[in-house]
């Protein structure tokens with residue numbers, strides 16, 4: 229269940245009135261201003277929270293009535309190379325395991341060396357020595373992303389599949405070393421830069437009838453997302469719910485625009501956004517204690533397992549029927565219509581340009 233996260237700085241500022249220049253000992257508060265800031269808080273914090281809850285309810289209602297998508301038999305992937313970001317645990321680990329099991333060489337890109345070593349030990353024990361490797365990347369740092377991309381190039385390996393999976397949810401207001409809002413940076417911007425830095429490698433590794441594939445892990449929460457192009461870092465009234473939903477919407481917009489460019493250039497690369505449903509992973513660790521307690525029994529019955537959730541990424545990465553298919557949103561094994569705003573070509577282009585500016589491309 230999607231629920232309230234820790235207190236946000238924006239919310240605190242709005243509620244104490246400190247940012248509005250009055251205090252208990254000072255002059256009386258201006259009631260007009262008070263109501264204006266109250267309304268602003270309601271719109272900026274409460275509305276995204278409710279919209280996200282509603283999305284969560286809809287997904288759970290669907291999961292109550294439908295079984296998890298079952299993977300078809302997938303072709304062997306020997307000779308192909310994949311990068312899975314956030315492959316140390318949760319769905320990323322399951323995706324990496326499955327792809328390695330199909331014979332792919334898998335690079336787990338993550339920011340916890342110990343977790344990374346444990347993940348590759350597990351995968352290599354199951355699929356054979358050398359099938360998986362760990363490489364360090366902190367997706368919240370543009371410098372680290374650039375460093376990772378260069379280190380990967382230096383290996384001389386081709387790149388056939390890039391799974392942009394790493395993510396976080398409902399983090400209290402926080403900035404990265406580059407000054408970006410945390411969800412924006414980790415879930416979207418880091419992946420935007422990584423994909424662009426590896427794009428020529430993906431292009432040269434693909435071929436006719438065997439396109440390279442980019443898989444962007446979005447979420448049903450993108451339906452609740454709004455892109456604030458003039459405040460992407462959510463400096464005005466922070467909402468962790470709004471920030472998460474915005475980052476997931478940005479991934480869909482990015483996928484569609486990227487596919488347009490790849491198709492126009494005739495490159496053998498496809499880009500797909502995937503939605504795993506609601507999956508029982510550590511992603512929900514930032515919920516309030518009470519919400520955690522409520523989530524636990526619901527998750528046991530209605531959430532998907534990490535392996536079930538990962539099947540959508542594995543399908544997009546390896547299924548024969550997905551060859552040459554890009555520019556779409558996959559949910560429960562099927563192409564599904566994403567939010568109306570995600571198809572807006574102007575918004576896609578504006579986001580692309582803004583993102584290039586932000587990461588210095």
Ligand SMILES: NC(=O)c1ccc[n+]([C@@H]2O[C@H](COP(=O)([O-])OP(=O)(O)OC[C@H]3O[C@@H](n4cnc5c(N)ncnc54)[C@H](OP(=O)(O)O)[C@@H]3O)[C@@H](O)[C@H]2O)c1
Pocket residue numbers: 313314315316317318319320337338339340343365366367368393394395396397414415445446447448503504505506507508509510511512
């Ligand atoms: N669970 C769901 O219900 C659900 C639904 C829709 C979409 N999704 C999306 O699915 C993706 C995977 O999430 P999950 O549910 O499997 O959650 P998870 O178990 O928490 O996995 C998140 C992964 O991201 C990695 N990560 C976090 N910060 C990072 C950083 N700075 N640099 C590099 N990697 C970092 C984590 O690695 P470390 O442990 O090393 O930090 C971990 O491997 C996310 O994008 C999430 O938004 C999840």
